[in-house]
Amino acid sequence: MTNLTRNGYSLIIPYFNEGKTISITLQEYIYELEKLSINYEIIIVDDGSYLQAKDFIKKTIDNLLIIEHSINKGYGSAINTGIKNSKFENIIITDSDNTYPAEKIVEMIKSYERFPCMVVASREGKNANIPLLRRPAKYLLRMLACYLCSYRIRDLNSGFRIFKKEFYQKYVNLMPNRFSMTSTLTILAVMHNYDIYYIKSDYRKRKGNSKINPIKDTAKFLSLVLKLVILTDGMRVFFPLSLLMILSSIFILMLRLIGFTLGGATSVILFCSGIQILCFGALCKCINYRNGKGR
DSSP, X not given: OOHHHHHOEEEEEEESSOTTHHHHHHHHHHHHHTTSOOOEEEEEEEESOSSOGGGGOOSOOTTEEEEEESSOOOHHHHHHHHHHTOOSSEEEEOOSSSOSOTTHHHHHHHHHHHSOSEEEEEEEEEEEOOOTTTHHHHHHHHHHHHHHHTSOXXXXXXXXXXXXXXXXXXTGGGOOSSTTHHHHHHHHHHHTTOOEEEEEEEEOOOSSOOSOOHHHHHHHHHHHHHHHHHHHHTHHHHHXXXXXXXXXXXXXXXXXXXXXXXXXXXXXXXXXXXXXXXXXXXXXXXHHHHTTOOO
16 A cells, blocks of 8 residues: 555535535445545535535435535635645545546546546546537637647546645645636646646536536636736747737738838837737746746
């Protein structure tokens, strides 16, 4: 048995009005965890639900702790509460709506013990039942994150993953209170050279309505990706933008030289703006290196 195994695992399940699915989820994960000779605890964080989690868990379960928020604080806040109250150094998070098959947890833990890093259940394949309405936005955000991070991110915001408590605590001040917390974990891991190991997983169709707003939360995810990349390596954002402006100014100038009547001031403004943005990027890069974040 490895040191990681002896240290144990804390499974944290945020809950908000999922009802009876929490009982099904709990049974599945306990069944799979019992296959492994490990120490573990399960922490359910009820995030201000009117359908309280404790009402759907009828029997006494060893190593189970239910924590209740008096008001709804958000998914990220529920995860944070669970981590603060966990007793083990290895954190597992999953959803309470029974969308992530528990059977993958055995493979994930075995992979985590071989390669201590962040292990993520990547929702891929024909059995990944992600709503069609959300797929285009998820794909574009993932591609943007891949470009900005220079890393192939297979699943940006999977809610089923294993990571070290120490890693989370190091960046806890950057963790949001809402759904973008898992995306934050992914981007911070990539930008700080923390290995991510992906395991292909199915994703069941969710029962009930999703709490994610496709337009509002997509905008928040976009803002989050840009913010985290700028904090880590601002040139990845500012350099392409400055290059686009400088090349546009040169293109307009060339059009004027061959006879098109375009405003000369536009070319100058674009060129100067491009230089200014490039300087912002260079300043961010200097600050990143100063803080030890340069790669």
